[in-house]
Amino acid sequence: MCKYRWMPIIFLIGLTVSSVNCTKVQKRSIPAESNVTDVEQSVTPLDVLIYTGSTSWITVENATNEAKSALGLLETNGIRAAITESEEKLRTWMTETTANSIVNVCIIYGVLPSTIYAAGNTQSDGSVAENWIETTDGDTIMNLADYFGYYSSDGTPNYKAPLQNLMDLPKIDINVEHFENLQMYVTESGRTLTPSLVDFESDRPFPLEQLGSEWYAEKMFASNTGDIQGILADPVILRDGNRGRIAMVFQTHHKDNPKGMVAAEIIINYLLAK
Numbered sequence: 001m002c003k004y005r006w007m008p009i010i011f012l013i014g015l016t017v018s019s020v021n022c023t024k025v026q027k028r029s030i031p032a033e034s035n036v037t038d039v040e041q042s043v044t045p046l047d048v049l050i051y052t053g054s055t056s057w058i059t060v061e062n063a064t065n066e067a068k069s070a071l072g073l074l075e076t077n078g079i080r081a082a083i084t085e086s087e088e089k090l091r092t093w094m095t096e097t098t099a100n101s102i103v104n105v106c107i108i109y110g111v112l113p114s115t116i117y118a119a120g121n122t123q124s125d126g127s128v129a130e131n132w133i134e135t136t137d138g139d140t141i142m143n144l145a146d147y148f149g150y151y152s153s154d155g156t157p158n159y160k161a162p163l164q165n166l167m168d169l170p171k172i173d174i175n176v177e178h179f180e181n182l183q184m185y186v187t188e189s190g191r192t193l194t195p196s197l198v199d200f201e202s203d204r205p206f207p208l209e210q211l212g213s214e215w216y217a218e219k220m221f222a223s224n225t226g227d228i229q230g231i232l233a234d235p236v237i238l239r240d241g242n243r244g245r246i247a248m249v250f251q252t253h254h255k256d257n258p259k260g261m262v263a264a265e266i267i268i269n270y271l272l273a274k
Contacts (some may be wrong), residue, residue, distance in 0.1 A: 046080050050108065053087055055145065056150065057254055065260070069110060070107065074109075103139060103271060104140075111152065111153050114152075118218060119130045119142065119158065124165045133243065134243055142249060145253075166248065174206060174251075179202075179205060184202045186221065187230075193219075193266065193269040197258070200250070206232065213240075221233075222234060233248075239254045
């Protein structure tokens with residue numbers, strides 16, 4: 001009979017593990033380490049702001065580590081950057097840098113904060129995020145990990161609509177059902193501009209054939225063919241004519257990619273290259 005005494009405990013352990021594995025959006029539940037730079041600590045305007053308050057397809061802790069890696073490389077190269085867990089501070093910064101005639105970059109980890117794009121797609125047009133990328137500044141939202149904006153920061157599923165609404169392309173779909181573990185090969189631009197990037201398997205590469213209006217692939221760092229003739233790309237920078245950009249970097253499901261280093265290299269060597 002002694003062996004049965006353990007059954008309730010085993011059940012509770014299994015329930016806990018199951019709950020953790022089913023959690024899609026992760027939010028910080030422990031205090032940030034003291035060396036994380038927040039936007040309020042910055043005394044000069046920021047070129048780059050990295051949001052780590054909530055994540056998907058990457059833990060908050062791993063995203064913070066990747067953000068620190070990016071931050072260190074950016075600062076070493078004279079780029080003003082910070083990490084924030086506050087979506088309110090992200091909104092304020094994005095509002096202040098809209099149409100300022102300077103290229104700014106926002107990095108997110110699979111989650112589109114509700115302060116810059118309303119949860120549940122309740123503001124499909126004219127969001128803070130959309131206004132930010134629709135000027136001729138060339139501002140860039142760079143998404144790492146999960147499908148761009150699939151979830152909001154409060155856990156509300158936005159599904160595919162954020163990408164469609166921000167790009168004003170209602171049929172854009174990164175095809176969740178069929179794109180898994182697709183091999184991406186580094187392009188010539190990738191080898192030149194992102195030395196930390198190597199061939200890898202992407203779970204949400206962007207289908208370039210779906211681009212329309214004035215959107216085009218401005219720079220492909222890796223594709224399914226290893227060149228600019230590929231039809232799937234990740235990492236890739238998409239641009240709306242002479243306006244803003246959406247970049248996708250390592251859209252992978254809890255995979256060990258050098259997300260921070262490659263994101264920083266794209267910014268240093270291309271987006272903010274002097």
